[in-house]
Amino acid sequence: MNAGSTPARVRAAGAVLWRRDDAGTVEVAVVHRPHYGDWSLPKGKLDAGETTPVAAAREVAEETGFDAVLGRFLTRVEYEVRTRGGQAPKTVDYFGAEAVGGHFVPNHEVDRLRWLSPAAAESVLDYPADRGVLREFLALPARLTTLLLVRHAKAGKRDEWNGDDDLRPLSDAGLRQAEAVRELVRPFRPGPVFAAPRLRCVQTVHGVAEELGTDVQHEQLLSEEGYWPEPETGIARLLGIVAEGGTPLVCSQGGVIPDVVARLAERDGVPLPSTKNGTVASKKGSVWLLSFHPGSGWEGRQPEQPPTLAAADYFASPLPDPVTTTH
Template sequence: MNTHENGAGHGGPDTGAPETTAPEIRMTSAFPPRDTAVGGYLEPIRAGGAVLWRDGPAGREVVLIRRPDRGDWTLPKGKLKNGEHPIIGAVREVEEETGLTPVMGRRLPPQRYLKDGWPKQVEWWAATPARPDGRIDYEPNEEVETVEWVPVAEARTRLTYDHDVQVLDNFRVGPARTFPVILLRHLSAGEKRSWNDSDLLRPLDENGRADALALPRVLGAYGSLRAVTSAAARCTESLLPLTVECDVPMSTERALTVGPEGGGYDVEEAREVIARVLDERRPTVVCTHGELVPHLLTEALTRLGAPVSQQRGLRKGSFWVLHVSEEGDLAGVERHGVRE
């Protein structure tokens, strides 16, 4: 029995009266009021999941799972491991609960609700299956007994929990198909003071190399990308494991390259690069320097007709993800570090 209210399709006895119009679907608040101790704070349980969707023979469908121990229908999600990146955790949980590998699309508002009296916060994404046919090959177990593609309207009535209905509604009000443009500030490099050669050749340090090896799992969640990067060694090295492990083509751009002593670059030329990336409408990661990130983000948001964030910079090893609709509108923005 569904515990949410106002689910579409839940009608009473047939009275002969005309059918009422389906309720308007709106974006819902991620955080209901006062769901923790009054005047205090409780660290939430953190989880991640995805609205996994496809266009099937009968229209748009999403994946629902049924858990036998609770007898409920829900969206695939699960708790993050200690220190686990939310993107990696969401991908892992969806794979474990559905047998399908998600390709992450636009970020959806997080949901926060009480779980046994303690707040739980779930990070959500829209996603498509990596397999084009979306065929489910899943062995039922004690945690998940059924994985099923369900038409969206039916899924809304079948979901057990209101917070899942809110997530589905948040998916429905925005564009389903988007492509990512990722702005990455290069990973940690050796100190300028201790480097005696050209600054363009200054390599990643030990932490930067470790993060470069971690980058493919994080950015790989967004599907097949291409890489456009500064020609500086610390930028190309940041993306090298991604290009090899995920078969990502990479090209260098002089306009994204900051020369010795933080000079030798033209902001307008760099803006033209990000404008071209947006016009080409291909999933792309752009790797550059801290000096240029705010300019590139400003240019991208302005061209997308979106407000400009007051916080545009990035620390080394962090990235912005701009989710852009097929029509060229901004569908979402998120910011992460390679390690979180």
């Protein structure tokens, strides 16, 4: 490292791994690391080219042996660490993660794991930052409904395409972005898969649907032409998709996504990050991770109580890229 240069940031990701006991009470996992002699939350450094969701899920599996489904983004912790070149900044991005299988086997990184009530876990964790992450996890219900809202990947310039614009395909760069989207969303276990009926939207999430052995369902109300005549109808359809369950993945267009996210956030009081010109971010190939309180009494497309937005987190394009979050 040259004199006066800024040391490279160390990036890591982790999770509050949780489950319910036989009585239905939430328990969280804390791990003991023999090398440091501490109790902490599972976490670790990103591998080259990894996004934080992929790294968080991988680290949970490697350190705890549990298979987990990621939920909402919790927080980012920042501190200084010692490196060969001196001190360097480190960031750790944390997610909620529900254990859905597996079992703990002691390994060289973690020799003990304990499932504890949140209160007991907070008393065991050695670091104030970890206790802060746990409190952020407890600020909302452990299980929310996740919606992954994707803007289609790059499809070349519209004025250079001579055919029907609905049939404009992804460019080579767009195909790489689509693959990056597939890798990024996998830890959230997406499905079902929806897209505006534009080839570029369908292509962006086709790999996800193919991996699930299902088809991409067309949603005209979430295309630019279908949404803008009656935006409230499009919002109602999106909430209907949320209420139908699963972890829906929806691919739409840049003329729709900012308005959808802004309307939901304003309705439910969730602040959002914005670009310099005051618009909601929505780059090609980007993903909004939207977490909802589930609704109730759903009949057809008219709920007694529709789902409400609880948190919104944005993964910018090109991927991988740091996450910008707000709650």
